[in-house]
Amino acid sequence: MRRDRALKLLLAAVLAGLVLWGGLPLRRHRHFGVPIVKGPGVTEVRKLSDYSPGLEGTMADTSVFVLQGREPGGKALIMGNTHSNEPEGMLAALIVIENAVVEKGTLFVIPFFNNSGSRNTRPGDGYPLYFDVATDWGARRFRFGNRDASPLDQWPDPDVYIHYPERQLLSYIDVRNTNRTWPGRAGGPLMERVTFGAMELIRREGVDIAVDVHGAETMFPVTNCIVAPEKSVKIATLASMTVKAAEGFESHVEPSPAGFRGLSHREIGDHSEAMPFLLEAPIPFLDQPTGPKTVRLLLDGKDPFLLSLSKKKKLFVPYDEDGWPLEKRVGQNLSVTLEIFRQFTKRTAARPIDVRGVPRYADVVASGVGRFLADPSKAAPGAVVVN
């Protein structure tokens, strides 16, 4: 009897240990706040729930940074972390927030678009919970999330996700994927409320350009590109040609398929006046046949298995011993975004978007991403927003 009780106590202690050992890091990750420094161009910080009240008080609500220009002009929206395991989008958005000065027009920047997804992880793939970017003043830590929102915030998943309003049948998991739930609805599942908030922002503010910044596998054909629907394709093509000629990197144009619903590059254009663009930079970390999913692979993009596949011409991008580092991916996203603004301004002189202070591809490749990230500990009081 006494031995039984001792065994039970031991097992209960082991159980408690397992729960704490496995669960506490996940809890800490879910509640880890990323400090964002309001740069010289930030004039206001709003919440996405200002446009979609159904988000208020949920983990999916997120900050919207407004950079009002000195002169009026066109309006653009930049979204990062639509997929929170593609940090080159979030970092590009963060660099804009912390560095940009808008001369003409207005920028709206949402660095953590799928905020719930950035608090989720993929333990089955051994995802790291955080990654650090080296800076001149030390390391800056970020949450590394998952493609989809956390089931703690949106559950249950349906057997099949029926897209609203087209009723196309999509994979069940896409109900938590903020690049399948566009254009969303006010009272839909949580991720539809997120995309509805962005659609409302676009419609109410009269946004001209919406840039959704992503990363994609090197073995996926839609990578290293700008995805654009019919209404955006001219500007996308000019931006693609210009960055190739002037900055020496490739980012070809992919047409947005009209029959595939729920994607930002399709639905934003179909449900508003805005021209959508989706940027894809190659991120080796997301490829399936790689070594362990380490922070190092995430940052430098070097993997021997991909190198071997590259020699067999199985990848859709050039790949060598240098990998595909974060600097290239973020720099590429920034240059293409700036070039889209420039091409839009050339074609629509009445609504110029003139942004200064944002580094381009060569600057980021030469100096590193961290060079353009501010130190939150040295920011002025009230200049840090925790997301």
Place this chain on the structure above:
Amino acid sequence: MPMIIMIAYHAITAVLLALAVWNFIRERERRQDLVLYALIMVPLLLRLLRWK
């Protein structure tokens, strides 16, 4: 509707956890079952605590 299902799901999780705890306390003969009850409780606890 999803909110109602979510609440029902947590209620079911709590009931299952209570059953596992009850069986764990009552079990006197099969030690293997004790270990199994303890293991079963891990995901139920994590979900009820909203950690995973």
